[in-house]
Amino acid sequence: MQIGDLSKRSGVHVETIRYYERVGILPQPARQANGRRRYDEADARRLGFVRHARELGFDLSSIRALLALQERPEASCESASRIAQDQLDAVESRIARLLRLRGELSRMVAECGRGRVSECRVIEALAAGETRTR
Template sequence: MEDGGLGIGALARATGTTVETIRYYERTGLLPPPPRTGAGYRRYGAAARARLGFVRRARELGFPLGRIRALLDLADQRERPCAAVDAIAREHLAAVERKLADLAALRRELAGLIEHCGHGTVSECRILEALGPG
């Protein structure tokens, strides 16, 4: 990184995000507005790059933006106990487990429909019949 920081395009390339995503994160407060050059160009330092990395990793783990905002707020309070962070992670894990259970039920249902396919004509198709009017 040069002494003046990275421009928005360089930050996007360095972190594997898009310029529009960075602008969106700024508008929503996930990234603080960066300092600007005399010509009005954004300049991002190491802290902004690290924060963007945090947001990206949290998104990869499926955290919604509101929870990421809460985690960032907690991360900025370094002396606080981590119980609140743990609670957010546990809530997210429970949501992931519910989604996995829902997907497993969906998988069983689809597999059952496919298994009972008679390979006849469309008018006799059990899959289409199970999906409803047709």
């Protein structure tokens, strides 16, 4: 299949596919006589793996490590589990930060009298750099 077909099939933009090739996430594809890239099912599966990993928030270095592990099916999955645990820890940390942000924004909105800007609690809090944790 050609790059456009791979893009449609995988939901990954053509430029992203080319980028993944440049950085070594996808192998360089075979070329037709006219120079066009030619992909096979293994490329489509690998791109699907990468797309799903990106959707879960894995960075490219983690994906590269997971792909290397995938090529060694007899190896222990301890490294894969550690990579996934690190990602889970990062997600939990982001959730905690977002919950604090939500609380702060809720407080700012609740304290706003919706009068004039000169008396606006949202503007005051932002200008003062206030942060309170609930």
